[in-house]
Amino acid sequence: MYSEKVMDYFMNPRNMGEIENANGVGLVGNAKCGDIMKLYLDIDDATGIIRDAKFKTFGCGAAVATSSISTEMVIGKTIHEALDITNRSVTEALDGLPPLKIHCSLLAEEAIRSALWDYAQKKGIKIEGLQAPESTDHHHHLNDEE
């Protein structure tokens, strides 16, 4: 059902973990549909380059793989380059996803945007082309039982 690449990123996830002093953290998804992604970014304030990225994910194989590969895709990129990453580029990088799992790649795109938004809020800056994450109820509250 999954491509070899998805299985590889699931079984050997790259950049899994936390960044202690991350200056951008995104938390997206909800427990109801079973996917929660947390993305940590370490962004260089002077250059706007993403120095490091890590993730933690509660979710299926596709959710883990999309989170993991998106950390690889953002590292070394500027904030603006990172904003160009879409769910489609994440899916392509994984050699495709089953139709039912496309929402996982959407979540990955959202996680990047949410982490960058968090960074902008913390720094009091405006990032062109980035709006506030859509609806807060989309975001998971960890003790919410819905």
Place this chain on the structure above:
Amino acid sequence: MIYLDNAATTALRPEVFDTMIEYMRENYANPSSIYQKAGCAKVAMDVAREKIAKAISADHSNEIFFTGSGSESINWAIKSVVNNTTHGKHIITTKVEHPVVLRTCEFLEKQGFDVTYLPVDEFGMVDAQQVEEAILEGTILVAVMMANNEIGTIMPIAEIGEVIAKVNETRERSERILFFTDAIQAVGHIPVDVNALNVDMLALSGHKFYAPKGVGALYVRRGVKLMPLIHGGGQERGRRGGTENVSGIVGMGYAIDLAMAEMEAEITRQTELRDYLITQILEKIPHSRLNGHPIKRLPGNANITFDFIEGEGMLLMLDFNDIAASSGSACTSGSLDPSHVLLAVGLTHEQAHGSLRLSLGKDTTKQELDKLIEVLPNIVERLRQMSPLWEDYQRNSVT
């Protein structure tokens, strides 16, 4: 492969397969024909019907109708009752039925029927009193499954049957409430006696007891009207046209015979293995809990929830270790919602996503379970390391 998904389907018995081949290769005649070869096929089908009848203690073999699946049997039973009834429009069922029953009831709701979905307790159980209290004047059908396919809980069918019989004593014969049970997980595994249970109709399916896929049966008590499902030839006493799946039917008859012969010993053996498995897992893995009833459960069913993780990941890692199992997570159900059964017993969405169903079978050995018990704690640990929910929990429990 270590196969722990026997509730999904079972491996066809080789000896059953050999018999089936005979009825495809040599005894291929149409059982409705007149010559000797056809007679053989007809007799073999009659014998299979008798074996199925005997296995569920039916009084007459012509109370058994062969179908093409358990799902068909269920659809047929429920739709037949509503089609043949004019005195009411109310159906009682439970929140933990198999999707076949639930989707059929939802379909009927759209046609104007009222359905009561009884809630269950923390073990997935309804009791007879709940059924009694839900009965209305217009109630025509009660449908309660005998054993749950996800959590293994065995329902008090005999008690429910008694309550319904009592209500029926006060009703005209033509206005009786009919009692149907989906016994697909039960037949061939635990004793099933249609008279002791007081059921009017019962569904069973071959592939759950080492018979082939694509063959099932519906028991219909004598005197209960059965609507023709497929209009055609005179097959199945004119109720289900179409030349019969002779080899499948013969295979199912043989398989039920073998299952009945082994049943008592298998119940003892699998119950012991199951309890060993459950105890070991709960002991070795923190934040885990058993779903379903601790005692009133199928001998082969263990269903466990692991907090903070999601089920599909577990299945993929188990598969990597050549172990086949299933989960109540949404990812494995083809929808976004986790198991309706686990939500009905009171689990949160997170917990429902993190469940693992291990279903044992006649070929399951202790060595196989030991292999699982060896790899599972690491799998759960790895997934927890990845989980933001676990991170959160740990942070909160430290401070």
